[in-house]
Amino acid sequence: MKKKSKLVHILYWIAFLTADFFVLMILGVGTMAYDDRSGGEDLIWNKMTAFDITVYVLFFLWFIVNIILIISLVCKILERDYEKVQ
Secondary structure (H helix, E strand, C coil): CHHHHHHHHHHHHHHHHHHHHHHHHHHHHHHHHHHHHHCCCCCCHHHCCHHHHHHHHHHHHHHHHHHHHHHHHHHHHHHHHHHHHC
């Protein structure tokens, strides 16, 4: 029973990381539309279309969500290891 639970947990994380990768990939492709039109000028908000602004805001928010998830995961691992030591 324990091995099955561990396998499901591993498959869950693989699926989560794959979904995260595809979201980043889709947002990255969306940012290429502005890069092609900008002519070397980076992130000038008043020259962006609504689509470009939406993609860039979602891209930055997705990075923030990933950073928060990584920090919470590290804290959870450290907390679990700290409990093992005591």
